[in-house]
Amino acid sequence: MSKRIKIGLIGCGMISGSHVNGYLAHPQHAEIVAVCDTVDANAQRRAAEVLSGAEARAKTASEEAKKADSAEARETLTENAARWAEYKDNGVEIFSDFNKMLKSVELDAVSLATPPFFHEEPTVAAAKAGKHVFCEKPMARTATEARNMREACDKAGVKLAYQSGGTCLNKTSYAIREAVTSGLIGDVHYGRLTSYRLRGRPNVDMFGFGKWFLNSAYSGGGTTYDTGVYDINRSIYLLGSPQPTTISGIAYRGMPPEYTGEEINDVEEFVSVFVRFTNGMSFTYEHGWSSNMAGQPQGIFIFGSKGSFSGDKLFLEKGKWDTDDKGNRRRYQGNLEETPLELPDKSFPDKFRDFLDACNSDAQPASNGDIGQKVTEIMSGALLSAKLRREISVEELYEIEALRTEPTPGWPIKAGI
Numbered sequence: 001m002s003k004r005i006k007i008g009l010i011g012c013g014m015i016s017g018s019h020v021n022g023y024l025a026h027p028q029h030a031e032i033v034a035v036c037d038t039v040d041a042n043a044q045r046r047a048a049e050v051l052s053g054a055e056a057r058a059k060t061a062s063e064e065a066k067k068a069d070s071a072e073a074r075e076t077l078t079e080n081a082a083r084w085a086e087y088k089d090n091g092v093e094i095f096s097d098f099n100k101m102l103k104s105v106e107l108d109a110v111s112l113a114t115p116p117f118f119h120e121e122p123t124v125a126a127a128k129a130g131k132h133v134f135c136e137k138p139m140a141r142t143a144t145e146a147r148n149m150r151e152a153c154d155k156a157g158v159k160l161a162y163q164s165g166g167t168c169l170n171k172t173s174y175a176i177r178e179a180v181t182s183g184l185i186g187d188v189h190y191g192r193l194t195s196y197r198l199r200g201r202p203n204v205d206m207f208g209f210g211k212w213f214l215n216s217a218y219s220g221g222g223t224t225y226d227t228g229v230y231d232i233n234r235s236i237y238l239l240g241s242p243q244p245t246t247i248s249g250i251a252y253r254g255m256p257p258e259y260t261g262e263e264i265n266d267v268e269e270f271v272s273v274f275v276r277f278t279n280g281m282s283f284t285y286e287h288g289w290s291s292n293m294a295g296q297p298q299g300i301f302i303f304g305s306k307g308s309f310s311g312d313k314l315f316l317e318k319g320k321w322d323t324d325d326k327g328n329r330r331r332y333q334g335n336l337e338e339t340p341l342e343l344p345d346k347s348f349p350d351k352f353r354d355f356l357d358a359c360n361s362d363a364q365p366a367s368n369g370d371i372g373q374k375v376t377e378i379m380s381g382a383l384l385s386a387k388l389r390r391e392i393s394v395e396e397l398y399e400i401e402a403l404r405t406e407p408t409p410g411w412p413i414k415a416g417i
């Protein structure tokens with residue numbers, strides 16, 4: 001029987017509701033025991049939501065148990081109802097200081113729903129205290145922060161997961177990764193990933209987001225760190241986690257309508273990145289919070305010597321030689337055939353359950369510190385390269401990041417570049 005993981009939630013703003021629901025959905029594997037936010041009202045609201053959410057679920061499960069059509073279903077519902085009902089007696093402790101929470105509550109893991117500028121510090125502190133960490137995306141603002149987080153967790157022997165929208169936890173992603181890493185599509189040498197929003201900039205076209213989203217010192221960057229991060233994460237997973245070696249990026253801000261708020265807005269609205277990996281593969285990413293591009297195929301494209309992926313569709317090359325009367329080869333006729341992708345006969349957990357299972361086993365979460373560090377190298381490297389107007393190596397990225405003063409800010413960009 002796996003251990004029920006005691007969770008302390010840090011950061012009780014907009015996205016933390018999904019953490020509350022995410023852990024409540026697994027009553028036999030997780031228990032939210034404490035919440036923490038520097039804004040007391042936010043912490044109070046989430047704590048109340050945990051209690052009311054557990055109470056409502058307990059009631060529904062008890063009623064459903066009475067109508068269950070199998071003994072097994074009845075048992076599961078009854079057991080779940082009992083776990084949710086325990087919240088009423090146990091309560092949820094509320095903190096404004098995460099260090100105090102780490103010291104005074106018995107926790108197995110922390111779940112970070114704070115903005116990117118506050119991911120490294122609590123991750124390193126939690127790891128030192130022997131707690132597993134689930135961190136919101138983006139994992140960090142800079143490659144150095146991501147490396148510190150990963151190293152602290154590895155050193156402490158705790159698991160580090162970060163929220164990547166479940167982009168890897170499905171049959172299709174698993175099957176593509178198998179096809180790429182097993183050699184089915186041959187030598188994978190290049191890939192491309194594009195995703196654009198027409199107008200989808202937080203606090204410019206969409207409202208109700210934290211002001212930090214547009215300030216690179218807090219967020220690390222704009223579209224790259226907010227939406228691009230999901231795609232870059234999926235591509236690294238699908239390619240079998242190759243190590244980036246050089247990065248070249250361009251970044252642009254200047255799409256109408258202009259931001260008219262009073263907060264700092266120094267982040268990119270569009271980015272294009274070219275990455276070379278140590279294994280010889282290379283990849284281009286294009287992302288836009290705001291763009292006027294229509295009719296462009298969006299999604300992932302992976303080029304192999306024996307086949308390819310166009311979106312989630314597998315194509316294998318089945319061409320043959322034309323021969324003359326004597327059987328001599330004349331010319332090769334290429335023929336690309338769409339081929340059904342063999343999906344695995346297994347189910348995939350959601351991102352919270354994936355993390356909880358990793359806490360209880362030797363397995364790593366699908367989106368782990370290793371992938372997160374590589375993704376952050378690409379994001380931070382893209383914006384540094386855009387600023388320097390030249391390709392940079394990952395080695396150089398760490399060197400330049402180390403030259404900056406603390407706290408390490410993101411890479412502000414000038415409008416129109």
Ligand SMILES: NC(=O)c1ccc[n+]([C@@H]2O[C@H](COP(=O)([O-])OP(=O)(O)OC[C@H]3O[C@@H](n4cnc5c(N)ncnc54)[C@H](O)[C@@H]3O)[C@@H](O)[C@H]2O)c1
Pocket residue numbers: 010011012013014015016036037038039042096098113114115116118136137138209210211226
């Ligand atoms: N908002 C979204 O739609 C969304 C979606 C997916 C992921 N995310 C990610 O989730 C994270 C949080 O985003 P959000 O939109 O919820 O931000 P938010 O600004 O709404 O909430 C952040 C919360 O963290 C708290 N906080 C800040 N410093 C703290 C500290 N030192 N200790 C404790 N609490 C502290 C703030 O008071 C606030 O309540 C970000 O990394 C973001 O990229 C957000």
